[in-house]
Amino acid sequence: MAVVQIRNLTKVFKAGTLGAVNNINLETKEGEFLVLLGPSGSGKTTLLRMIAGLEAPTSGEILIGGTVVNNLTPRERGIAMVFQSYALYPHLSVRENIAFPLKAQKVPKEQHKPKVEWAAGLLGIEKLLDRKPRQLSGGERQRVALARAIVREPRVFLLDEPLSNLDAKLRTSAREELDEFHQRIKTTTIYVTHDQVEAMALGDRIVVLHQGQVRQIGTPQEVYDDPADTFVATFLGSPPMNLLETDDVIVGFRPERFLPAGLIAPWAPIDEVTKTLKPENLLPADLLGSGNRIPLRLLVEHSEYLGSERVLYGKLPETRFRDKPVCARVSSSVLETYTPNTTYDFAVPEHELKFFDAKTGKRIPPRPFPWQ
Amino acid sequence: MAVDDRKVGVFMFLPAVAYIGLLIGAPLLLAVLYAFSDARIGTMGFHFVGLENFRSILQSPSFRAALRNSVVFTISAQIIVIVASSILSIALEPAFHGRWFVRLLILLPWVAPISLGAIGWKWILDSIYSVITWVLVWAHIFKPYGAPMWLGEPTLAMASVVLVHSWRLIPFSTVIMLAGRTSIPKEIPEAAAIDGAGFWRTEFLINIPMMMPIISVAVLFGTIFTFTDMTVVYILTAGGPFDSTQVLPSLAFATGIQGSDLAAGAAISLFLVPVLILIAYFMLRAAHRAEVA
Numbered sequence: 009m010a011v012v013q014i015r016n017l018t019k020v021f022k023a024g025t026l027g028a029v030n031n032i033n034l035e036t037k038e039g040e041f042l043v044l045l046g047p048s049g050s051g052k053t054t055l056l057r058m059i060a061g062l063e064a065p066t067s068g069e070i071l072i073g074g075t076v077v078n079n080l081t082p083r084e085r086g087i088a089m090v091f092q093s094y095a096l097y098p099h100l101s102v103r104e105n106i107a108f109p110l111k112a113q114k115v116p117k118e119q120h121k122p123k124v125e126w127a128a129g130l131l132g133i134e135k136l137l138d139r140k141p142r143q144l145s146g147g148e149r150q151r152v153a154l155a156r157a158i159v160r161e162p163r164v165f166l167l168d169e170p171l172s173n174l175d176a177k178l179r180t181s182a183r184e185e186l187d188e189f190h191q192r193i194k195t196t197t198i199y200v201t202h203d204q205v206e207a208m209a210l211g212d213r214i215v216v217l218h219q220g221q222v223r224q225i226g227t228p229q230e231v232y233d234d235p236a237d238t239f240v241a242t243f244l245g246s247p248p249m250n251l252l253e254t255d256d257v258i259v260g261f262r263p264e265r266f267l268p269a270g271l272i273a274p275w276a277p278i279d280e281v282t283k284t285l286k287p288e289n290l291l292p293a294d295l296l297g298s299g300n301r302i303p304l305r306l307l308v309e310h311s312e313y314l315g316s317e318r319v320l321y322g323k324l325p326e327t328r329f330r331d332k333p334v335c336a337r338v339s340s341s342v343l344e345t346y347t348p349n350t351t352y353d354f355a356v357p358e359h360e361l362k363f364f365d366a367k368t369g370k371r372i373p374p375r376p377f378p379w380q
Numbered sequence: 381m382a383v384d385d386r387k388v389g390v391f392m393f394l395p396a397v398a399y400i401g402l403l404i405g406a407p408l409l410l411a412v413l414y415a416f417s418d419a420r421i422g423t424m425g426f427h428f429v430g431l432e433n434f435r436s437i438l439q440s441p442s443f444r445a446a447l448r449n450s451v452v453f454t455i456s457a458q459i460i461v462i463v464a465s466s467i468l469s470i471a472l473e474p475a476f477h478g479r480w481f482v483r484l485l486i487l488l489p490w491v492a493p494i495s496l497g498a499i500g501w502k503w504i505l506d507s508i509y510s511v512i513t514w515v516l517v518w519a520h521i522f523k524p525y526g527a528p529m530w531l532g533e534p535t536l537a538m539a540s541v542v543l544v545h546s547w548r549l550i551p552f553s554t555v556i557m558l559a560g561r562t563s564i565p566k567e568i569p570e571a572a573a574i575d576g577a578g579f580w581r582t583e584f585l586i587n588i589p590m591m592m593p594i595i596s597v598a599v600l601f602g603t604i605f606t607f608t609d610m611t612v613v614y615i616l617t618a619g620g621p622f623d624s625t626q627v628l629p630s631l632a633f634a635t636g637i638q639g640s641d642l643a644a645g646a647a648i649s650l651f652l653v654p655v656l657i658l659i660a661y662f663m664l665r666a667a668h669r670a671e672v673a
Contacts, residue, residue: 060574061573061574062570062573062574081573082573082574082576083573083574083575083576083577083578087574088574088575089571089574091567091570091571092567093565093567095565095567095568095570095571097568097571097572097586097590098590099589099590099592108572108575108577108585109575109576111581111585112572112575112576112577112578112581113575113576156575160576
């Protein structure tokens with residue numbers, strides 16, 4: 009196990025153009041599962057490939073276990089990597105694939121068999137050892153790739169979107185397995201993904217990247233609830249955070265915290281609440297936090313019923329943002345249905361409002377906001 | 381009215397059938413007929429003699445020498461071609477400045493007419509005007525008049541013929557190998573590098589095994605081109621000295637056309653067909669197996 013440190017790392021592919029990675033500083037913790045999250049072209053894969061030694065940085069330093077590894081080959085870095093395509097050797101059996109790193113690093117032959125069996129056992133693929141990669145399903149291939157990566161007990165694990173080739177259902181179970189796997193081996197892991205759900209589910213911390221720069225580093229809850237800037241605020245969450253812009257300030261609130269007024273009316277007289285909403289729909293007020301609420305009337309334009317929730321798309325006709333689309337996510341345990349082109353009483357708790365500087369997009373402290 | 385697609389298909393296909401039938405099928409058929417007859421240039425008669433021609437060529441020492449030479453010529457040229465084109469494909473795969481120009485240069489021997497290239501080599505290897513000899517004498521490696529006769533000594537002549545023929549085949553093989561190498565997903569050698577494999581291990585355990593189907597195709601084509609070709613031999617040595625570079629196609633030409641014994645010439649050239657069919661069968665099977673595996 010080892011800590012990975014990145015210092016002022018930059019990668020420029022073509023001189024004179026914007027770098028793929030620009031002056032990144034990062035440090036993992038011992039045994040941590042760190043997720044690099046960003047849209048395509050954000051530099052996350054380039055960053056991972058530089059850590060692996062497949063790409064040479066233009067400037068900056070990479071340290072693994074306290075040693076600068078810039079000039080070391082991938083084999084000398086003590087890392088293992090799982091590629092998006094898994095990159096299994098198609099002409100070798102699963103056993104030979106898993107044994108390849110041992111062979112390549114000249115581990116004595118008599119250790120191959122027990123090590124291969126240990127790695128295969130850890131991933132439950134003992135029965136597949138004599139098959140060829142083409143005879144395996146996507147999920148099985150992914151496990152073989154993981155087994156090949158752990159067999160020589162690397163100091164750092166690098167995973168490049170290992171779940172993106174799996175279908176949606178398999179992805180969820182593979183994600184759980186990956187999480188459990190990490191709990192067991194506790195090796196420092198750097199995981200690249202563009203899927204925010206994967207990032208939130210797996211990461212001890214998430215590094216949000218955009219245009220080759222770190223936008224925010226934090227636990228899943230920190231990046232979601234306290235986004236550092238408007239990019240992070242809109243990149244995480246689906247649908248993304250509602251952003252309303254005035255001259256110098258942008259205010260944002262999450263669609264799932266923008267709710268029918270009755271649901272977040274801690275002080276509303278109980279009979280008023282029961283007139284509009286059935287009691288079973290009510291969320292206990294203290295679950296939503298105390299404090300003021302901002303009443304906002306939502307003109308629903310259309311709605312999507314997604315089973316567990318309803319997503320309502322509309323406008324705020326009684327504010328100065330009457331042309332700005334906003335959306336709300338209402339749990340489907342609220343039985344009320346919403347008719348298009350009708351205005352409903354909604355509200356957002358005041359402490360859910362996030363403020364950003366209109367020029368820089370950076371987060372700023374709360375301030376009075378002119379709704380009208 | 382709609383025209384019957386099948387009929388149109390057959391009609392459009394006819395020129396190709398006619399071309400193959402007239403230019404390849406008919407001569408082949410004629411060669412088979414000759415091989416079992418006593419046909420000679422200038423005689424009109426045709427007598428079926430069974431396997432007599434084959435029996436007699438098998439007893440001829442020059443045929444046996446030519447058969448042995450053909451095997452040596454083909455196998456050594458193939459080894460040189462595969463090794464050289466593997467190295468070239470490794471060198472030419474990564475992008476570098478002027479790569480297209482280097483690729484073009486390497487392709488030239490294949491594009492240029494073989495007779496022209498071979499005549500060039502004939503001068504390069506000439507007993508009096510050889511530029512190689514001149515350089516070696518100039519460098520004091522050999523004394524004037526003491527330099528080797530590249531085409532005049534049996535072993536050197538065979539080596540020269542093999543090298544010139546390899547020179548001609550290398551571009552073709554390199555192009556095939558480059559295609560094979562490009563078809564390996566980039567992550568595979570990268571994964572090997574991360575797994576700790578160095579250059580040789582990556583080449584011999586990963587890249588070359590993965591290219592096996594395409595290497596077999598290159599070897600198959602190369603073998604057939606070499607086994608059936610006589611241009612280089614004919615121009616450089618005409619089979620000499622003392623038949624030491626005579627291969628089956630050049631012997632067939634010498635016997636059948638220059639020596640007027642059509643029947644024996646046909647038998648010599650047909651002698652190769654079953655061998656080539658067997659080679660093709662095994663190579664294609666190997667390619668297929670490597671592809672499936």
